[in-house]
Amino acid sequence: MTHHALVRPARLAVAVSLSAALAATGATADDGLGNYRDRFEPLPHLPPIPAENSLTKEKVELGNMLFFEPRISSSGVISCATCHNPALGWSDRIPRATGHDGQIGERNTPTVLNSGFLGAQFWDGREPDLEGQALGPIQADIEMAMDLEVALERLDRFAIYQEKFAEAFPNDENPINEQNLAMAIASFERTLNTPNSPFDRYLRGDLDALNQQEKDGMVAFVDNGCIACHRGPAFTDSHFYAIQVPGSKDVGRFDVTGDEADMYKFRTPTLRNVGVTYPYMNNGATETLEEAVAIMGREMLNREFDDATIADITAFLHTLTGEMPDFEVPALP
Amino acid sequence: MTHHALVRPARLAVAVSLSAALAATGATADDGLGNYRDRFEPLPHLPPIPAENSLTKEKVELGNMLFFEPRISSSGVISCATCHNPALGWSDRIPRATGHDGQIGERNTPTVLNSGFLGAQFWDGREPDLEGQALGPIQADIEMAMDLEVALERLDRFAIYQEKFAEAFPNDENPINEQNLAMAIASFERTLNTPNSPFDRYLRGDLDALNQQEKDGMVAFVDNGCIACHRGPAFTDSHFYAIQVPGSKDVGRFDVTGDEADMYKFRTPTLRNVGVTYPYMNNGATETLEEAVAIMGREMLNREFDDATIADITAFLHTLTGEMPDFEVPALP
Known part of the structure; x- marks a missing residue:
């Protein structure tokens, strides 16, 4: 079960920009993981806006x-x-x-x-x-x-x-x-985005934004191949892969295309904010992130992660929780 | 149907205090309705706090x-x-x-x-x-x-x-x-209160906070006896009265006490924010405030209000809509 403090929606932008600026001065020594960081992209403040629906x-x-x-x-x-x-x-x-x-x-x-x-x-x-x-x-x-x-x-x-x-x-x-x-x-x-997660700050040069276990998790995430599908700014390639998680009989994309090749296929989910969007998998039957990491290793990568690797990757995934968007509950008519 | 603009929760306290202060300088001439105003009480910022549950x-x-x-x-x-x-x-x-x-x-x-x-x-x-x-x-x-x-x-x-x-x-x-x-x-x-409605500002001395129709409505509200039950800061005496509105078979307080004398009795509802808390009556079958005013005149006061009186009282009731409370949607675990 994931726990986190009561937070006020955003309003931290100024403070965060300041710490990012400080980090950009290069006060932190290099951690030797630049070749790993290069595999990732920080989350922009806005996603692509379609030409036929300008954002006003x-x-x-x-x-x-x-x-x-x-x-x-x-x-x-x-x-x-x-x-x-x-x-x-x-x-x-x-x-x-x-x-x-x-x-x-x-x-x-x-x-x-x-x-x-x-x-x-x-x-x-x-x-x-x-x-x-x-x-x-x-x-x-x-x-x-x-x-x-x-x-x-x-x-x-x-x-x-x-x-x-x-x-x-x-x-x-x-x-x-x-x-x-x-x-x-x-x-x-399209305005409900969560930039400036610890991992984004890390990618932007604040090398202290991740602790050692979280960095070990990033390395394991890359070295074990999780990044093959969970890539790009939202940690998803938006492609479809066959998976049958425990308890699921859902045929997934087959229902959309009728193509046997799409049987049991689901779109790679984003990992942004995965620490606060439990439970997991298409049927929501997986309660903890540790369990989800183990299942994905087994089903998608054919690997049995040891407990230390699961703990490291989980710690890394928690760094993908960004600032919740500022919004107002509207006064409806 | 009541319509009102999209408003941001509160944050108007400063502006409102300022206008109240200006009003208190006595810039507005008396409107001769002091004996009516004296029958009402402005809404305090907080209700009574019970001794056994201090507000922290x-x-x-x-x-x-x-x-x-x-x-x-x-x-x-x-x-x-x-x-x-x-x-x-x-x-x-x-x-x-x-x-x-x-x-x-x-x-x-x-x-x-x-x-x-x-x-x-x-x-x-x-x-x-x-x-x-x-x-x-x-x-x-x-x-x-x-x-x-x-x-x-x-x-x-x-x-x-x-x-x-x-x-x-x-x-x-x-x-x-x-x-x-x-x-x-x-x-x-107990923190979800709506002070500083136009009527509260009027009671506190800003005699321009109500227009002439709204003041006529206040006078009609008093003169017709609505104020007998809808009194005090929340416009309710919190007592129980028998009423059977169209479509209701609800026995009301009889269900609580088993006393025949309580058959069809309901607690006087607050009229604070009644303009934005439609529909009305214990069964919610009354859609508009005009209709509700007419029903109450008929059922509780044995009077057929004419259209002008209904319009005036309705206009007055809309002045009881206060500032919506400031609050945050919490980030839950």
Whole structure:
């Protein structure tokens, strides 16, 4: 079980920049691991922004409202923030998502944090981007169970949503529509990033940001091949690999493509903030990070990690927990 | 339907104090309504604090965590904040509370805002104080459906809760217990107050804080007798009155006392923030404030208000919306 202190959402940017600046003066001696550091990339403050959905403050503000808006669920009490709960690492910390009428889905809720960096959305990659993702859970029978037309009608009853959609999409005659709903939510989600983790500070030159065990874990992570799939700024290649974790019968990407070659395949999950987004695996059946590391070694790398290696890699993974994004709970109409 | 702009939680205290100070210089001429103003009391920043549960920052911080903690529900996804949603006036804006497995209760969710000022909790007053109230919804089958012992065991698994309970209740050997759970949540709730509404500023001497229609509404509110029950700082006497609103068969306080005299009786609800805590009445069947005013005139005062009077009283009631409390969504373990 992972424990961490009550933290206030962000506001640490100044302090962190200062320590990064100090580190950049080169006060710390080299630790001889430059060839390992070169394999990684720090997390940018923003993910790539698609040309067809420019990131504007009007869309982000509207998306923030919609993300917390339970009236776009048929029960009127479930919002995006119910399962992507900002108090719980923007996920839900239960094995499998629980939605409309208490129905329990087949898969573990992925965090929204840094999801703009993913090359495919959902465990099975059935949507390429956040715009495509956003409308899925609203309509899914076991999640928000809502007809999109009804959702849009409900929003249209509020003058404030008429205003905010018009401001966010000034060229549209009827801005309250499916596409704009998706674009606004996706825009808000693209602001939910967690830069300046200890590991990012380390990559940027603060060589004291990781202790020796965490550095040993980084070395083991590279040398054992974890980095083959968990690479890039979000620690995922966004590709699909077959894996059947204990207790799972989920066929994964096969459901999307119908291609036998995709049987049991799932998209590599991000490891950013993995220390605060337990439980793990597509079915959420793995409670601890140590267990998850052991399973991945066994299933994906055909290795039995010894306890010391598991402890080192786990310590390293905890350094990927960044600053939680600043946000406001909106006052909804 | 009530509409209002997206507002950031509070941070207006300085600006408001300034305008109050300016008003206090007496720049505004008297409006001749001093004898009406004298019938009201502005909302204090804090409600009465019970001697047996002193308000400490440690209890408030712990209570803040627990208020947003879904692991004290049996599904693991429902917290106090689900129905008492800070985005929705700390209520849910649906007719009747929807809880565990989508079950719908018999009554409308009362707001937590200013609930420390109430002399009795729940629509039927079955608990005298917030400490008694706090444990009810956690255990109710149709709300969080949780066994308290299991809830406490879950909390006890997190080192951070062991620490925070010990800090909040330093004299207890085993601080993670029912009583302290209730005391912490109640302490947090006592901080959720909404001072400095336009009407409070008006009462404190800023005679321009209400426009003429709102002042006419105040006069009508007094002259028609609404103030007989809706009085004191929270606009409630916390007494019980028989009422059967359209569509309700709820016997109210009779269920608590078994006394025939309590049949259909409900506690006078607060009118603070009534503009943002729709829908109305014990069964939530009344959508607009205008309708609610008309029903109350008819049922409680035996009067048919004309449209102008309804409009005036409604305008007045909207001036009871105060500054939403500052709070942080906690980072839970």
